[in-house]
Amino acid sequence: MRLHWRCCRSAMPLAAVLLSVFLQTGAVQFDAHFEAAQVKNNVSWAKEDSQINGKLKALEAKFKKKPNIIYILADDIGFGELGWQGGGKHRGTPGPGLDDMAYQGMRFWSSYAEPSCTPSRVAIMTGRHPVRTGLTTVLWPGQPDGLSPAEVTLPEVLSAAGYSTAMWGKWHLGEEPAHAPENQGFEYAYYGLFNGAPDMWPDSDTVAPNSNPAFLDFPGVEAYKEDTGIDLSVSAYVGRKGATREPIEGLAGKPGPKRQDAFEEESITQILKYVKEKANDAKPFFIYWATYAQQLCGVSSHMNEKHVDRLNSQASMMAAHSSYVTRLLQTLKDEKIAENTLVVWISDNGPMYAFYPNSGYSWLKGGKGSVWEGGVRTPAMAWWPGMIQANQDPVDLLQITDLYTTAARLGGALDHIPSDRVTDGVDQAALLLLGEGHGRRTKIFHYSGDHLGALRRGDVKAHFLGGASGGLPKMEAYNVRRDPGEKYGEFYPYLWLVTPISNDVKAHKRMMQKFPNRGSEGPASCAK
Amino acid sequence: MRLHWRCCRSAMPLAAVLLSVFLQTGAVQFDAHFEAAQVKNNVSWAKEDSQINGKLKALEAKFKKKPNIIYILADDIGFGELGWQGGGKHRGTPGPGLDDMAYQGMRFWSSYAEPSCTPSRVAIMTGRHPVRTGLTTVLWPGQPDGLSPAEVTLPEVLSAAGYSTAMWGKWHLGEEPAHAPENQGFEYAYYGLFNGAPDMWPDSDTVAPNSNPAFLDFPGVEAYKEDTGIDLSVSAYVGRKGATREPIEGLAGKPGPKRQDAFEEESITQILKYVKEKANDAKPFFIYWATYAQQLCGVSSHMNEKHVDRLNSQASMMAAHSSYVTRLLQTLKDEKIAENTLVVWISDNGPMYAFYPNSGYSWLKGGKGSVWEGGVRTPAMAWWPGMIQANQDPVDLLQITDLYTTAARLGGALDHIPSDRVTDGVDQAALLLLGEGHGRRTKIFHYSGDHLGALRRGDVKAHFLGGASGGLPKMEAYNVRRDPGEKYGEFYPYLWLVTPISNDVKAHKRMMQKFPNRGSEGPASCAK
Known part of the structure; x- marks a missing residue:
């Protein structure tokens, strides 16, 4: 995703870059995946936004x-x-x-x-x-x-x-x-x-x-x-x-x-x-x-x-x-x-x-x-x-x-x-x-307390079972659109997913390093 | 159920008996539970039937x-x-x-x-x-x-x-x-x-x-x-x-x-x-x-x-x-x-x-x-x-x-x-x-091949797991209205159900003795 994001950015015309900045009115800082999505969809989202603005203005x-x-x-x-x-x-x-x-x-x-x-x-x-x-x-x-x-x-x-x-x-x-x-x-x-x-x-x-x-x-x-x-x-x-x-x-x-x-x-x-x-x-x-x-x-x-x-x-x-x-x-x-x-x-x-x-x-x-x-x-x-x-x-x-x-x-x-x-x-x-x-x-x-428990990515959801096992990530993936009951957890058919998922998590963690999590305010919860 | 059916019958006025016979137009022979339900509901069902007949006649x-x-x-x-x-x-x-x-x-x-x-x-x-x-x-x-x-x-x-x-x-x-x-x-x-x-x-x-x-x-x-x-x-x-x-x-x-x-x-x-x-x-x-x-x-x-x-x-x-x-x-x-x-x-x-x-x-x-x-x-x-x-x-x-x-x-x-x-x-x-x-x-x-696998009775469904165990029926019951996923199978909280269920099954089997099951027509299926 990160790579893709850079590609898009370098290829983007100036107008699109400006549009992308405009879309971020209020300077909201989103997580990496959504910042990338904004860049990728800037033209279509700008059109939608202008439609929405029209509706809201009339109201x-x-x-x-x-x-x-x-x-x-x-x-x-x-x-x-x-x-x-x-x-x-x-x-x-x-x-x-x-x-x-x-x-x-x-x-x-x-x-x-x-x-x-x-x-x-x-x-x-x-x-x-x-x-x-x-x-x-x-x-x-x-x-x-x-x-x-x-x-x-x-x-x-x-x-x-x-x-x-x-x-x-x-x-x-x-x-x-x-x-x-x-x-x-x-x-x-x-x-x-x-x-x-x-x-x-x-x-x-x-x-x-x-x-x-x-x-x-x-x-x-x-x-x-x-x-x-x-x-x-x-x-x-x-x-x-x-x-x-x-x-x-x-x-x-x-x-x-x-x-x-x-x-x-x-x-x-x-x-x-x-x-x-x-x-x-x-x-x-x-x-x-x-x-x-x-x-x-x-x-x-x-x-x-x-x-x-x-x-x-x-x-x-x-x-x-x-x-x-x-x-x-x-x-x-x-x-x-x-x-x-x-x-x-x-x-x-x-x-x-x-x-x-x-x-x-x-x-x-x-x-x-x-x-x-x-x-x-x-x-x-x-x-x-x-x-x-x-x-x-x-x-x-x-x-x-x-x-x-x-x-x-x-x-x-x-x-x-x-x-x-x-x-x-x-x-x-x-x-x-x-x-x-x-x-x-x-x-x-999907966080479970302090632990990143799972990531849904389109139709597919990967559960992170913690650590690695014999050099393989302990991960189980489900197509939760086809299998919302999570009956068919697999790893090997989802080998293609390992790198994209890992890139998503890395980009997410980099953002977390840039904007660190707040510590606990009291003694009872699990401080980072 | 059988007992209840007899009670009702003996207490039924003649008109209701005739009505009940009328309801069975075509002399369809139903299973015991439905024959009993017909007797029990004869008045209300007759009213409904006359409504339905009106609709069908108009059509x-x-x-x-x-x-x-x-x-x-x-x-x-x-x-x-x-x-x-x-x-x-x-x-x-x-x-x-x-x-x-x-x-x-x-x-x-x-x-x-x-x-x-x-x-x-x-x-x-x-x-x-x-x-x-x-x-x-x-x-x-x-x-x-x-x-x-x-x-x-x-x-x-x-x-x-x-x-x-x-x-x-x-x-x-x-x-x-x-x-x-x-x-x-x-x-x-x-x-x-x-x-x-x-x-x-x-x-x-x-x-x-x-x-x-x-x-x-x-x-x-x-x-x-x-x-x-x-x-x-x-x-x-x-x-x-x-x-x-x-x-x-x-x-x-x-x-x-x-x-x-x-x-x-x-x-x-x-x-x-x-x-x-x-x-x-x-x-x-x-x-x-x-x-x-x-x-x-x-x-x-x-x-x-x-x-x-x-x-x-x-x-x-x-x-x-x-x-x-x-x-x-x-x-x-x-x-x-x-x-x-x-x-x-x-x-x-x-x-x-x-x-x-x-x-x-x-x-x-x-x-x-x-x-x-x-x-x-x-x-x-x-x-x-x-x-x-x-x-x-x-x-x-x-x-x-x-x-x-x-x-x-x-x-x-x-x-x-x-x-x-x-x-x-x-x-x-x-x-x-x-x-x-x-x-x-x-x-x-609910039959599974020749085996009576389960009986739904109102909201409750009993699964018959086959035989008995230590003098207890091997039965598991679920309220499939509250628990359609059959997650909470129990026996002991459903002790009250054992006799009614067993009466239902007995009445059903008696009817089966009266009208025996057809045998298999070929060699491959499990003949009775």
Whole structure:
């Protein structure tokens, strides 16, 4: 790739070079593979960009502001779980509102997240693979690590371009005030700190008799506090920029599913109120809704809701979440701002099978925490009536970091992305607005913590199994388009791939040397 | 179940008993589970039946005949392979015409076939699980076994009710004249005899250099004939009722992919001609199109077609088949008989992985030849504009034998189904015409040859692993609705299931004693 890139460059006419520089408006520094792709595709992308700019300009003239952006980040929902993927009612967890959203917009069968919770949240907030940020692992209650204030978050980028910003849901990027959303770019945040909060690790008295033994030997909130000093009962806050955060009133008491249900319901109530308030505001808004659906602890209290399958408590969370999404989209229509609002729904990682049968599920191999397709390939949808054509299902690749750069592009905020570091997220405005075949990503680096676990390169994905064996790289390759279940791992038929893959990784690592990864901010994660 | 059935019966008022007898018009003898279901649901089903009869009567008044029926049986296409299931273009094998058919009609995520080729053909032709017919295994070229003339086939049933009948494609129910389609109810048949014919086992000179080594050591057609006496070059015929069949002219020569492509193209050409000829005929027609798509031998000659992915030759067969289906549906519309024509598309079994990457594929566990979901759960669609509401995806179960009974019901031919044997196919007219929730099947017996391999009972499927172990049945159960990938097989959590399952099997076996299975007609299959 590197060689090819040089060839192209030396052969490029001056106009194309200038165009290529122009394309990098905002001086975003991308990873090597995308910088090369920009050079290679400069002419066609410039044409697309001018088309896109025309569409966005017309929209701005109509609404007198940049488009609103709503990102919904779901929790542990795997590939195959939504109705349009053969899940939903077919798995006993109907979510008709999510299917409506999918068919009214664009649905992605080849969308990727990071392999776990905190990493995917780092990725969407910074547009960078977690390995670059010093925050590579899932945070556990009581750990002091968190998102470095030196990272430039999406709400910071959009705020700088004149957006109102707010978040609801699961933050999971650190407990300390410095890490908190209200100090990381959000003007308002109604949030829980970590995994499953306020639902996880419930007191034994909230665990129903037929629940999974997923909290084996957990002593209960009070005994845990006495033993460890870690207080799980206060894990959800209201934060306002420039003010001290406050524990959420009315959600006091012991963690448990009822509190989680109340948190979700309060979130959507506030979101709808916020949308109505901001609908005619001079400023566009950015909402980040990191819903707890369907983070589960296997309790059966959820099963009191309607639409519930006898055999799973996931059903009630999905049914509730689906109805909340329907209400959100309906409110956007009622307020007549649907045409000026991009809504993207994506899941943070694959299923957490520990909670089966209440857990998520995937057709694919592996689950949360792995870089097998089942861990990182997750459903996603984009909805924007009038701007995104209905009922599309492009084959193009999407990666969760792309949501960062795409939002910046749509919000006219590319200039606010810092150029002193690598941004992994690719601008996918062309895919959204022009459709299939206009995706700008052909490669995905799949990190597992600090380890580069796999690289997808077009249809082929190479897993790096660590080190070498008898002079051969320990590598297994799959054509994940033909073989999405990763059943046919091979090495020898992919000998042709070794050098290109190795060149890709070298170029990626050279970029990493030029723009070094941030070190860990706390003692608990694996520092580089 | 048997006990329950008796209870119901004794408590049933006379009217209900009479109704139940009425429901069994044609004196079809069903398996125990369905006889019990009929009694249990007699009131609600009678209401549905009167609704359905109204719809069918109105249609018959309009078209002055019973509806035409077209069954398309595809080959080795697994769950997840069509575009609407995340396959199609997403796997590099686009079939847009098949997706159009699916979205214009009803698509089934819970449709089941028998686990292999000949068995599924027995099932659709007789409405009976192959075990009852003496033909339980896949037939190989040169074997004398075949479908017993004593079986009453669907074209025989429909002929008796005044239908014109014709078939195109892969017969695979025996080579002897007595087994042939023109002697098993079809007035016309353009057919290949067995698996992959005329494509499989090609001469080495038709095997492209980069094909799979799936025909390792095959000596070629001529040497094979000299060695075994089996002539593979003449394996496709034109048959007419009452006449001696003739080898297909113009398809002489060595078997191979080009001949298969020509066979498929000639089939659709004849089918369209037939439809046009019969469109205004006084008699309705039944077409059975057992397409070779996408039976593969891994050769690359298919790859000369357009729409072909570099990495698979499956793509060209799927593209061609998809375009043929589009032409068929369009012809029905053009002839203004779409509203009077039910078209069902179903695959015969899961993927044949031996030919990977040119083979089919499934998200599920197992493939062709197994009773794991990957072997028996296959995509299906039903299309009938004006009669089947567009864009439905019911959760209801469908089994390939159901197509037999449903066609008989729609054609007013239930009386012609013999009552001296068990018919496994359930009348699913209510599911087609009234939609989700109106399916009449809750149980499926999955046979693997002569062995009862598994029983689906609602959401739960029990696999019978053979015999007992330490006084416990060797059984593994899965909730295949929650766990369609059969990842979580358990025995102990399903202790409650042992007695009901065992009662189901006993009632099923009692019925089998009452109506014994037919013995094998030839020496090669496993006689009872």
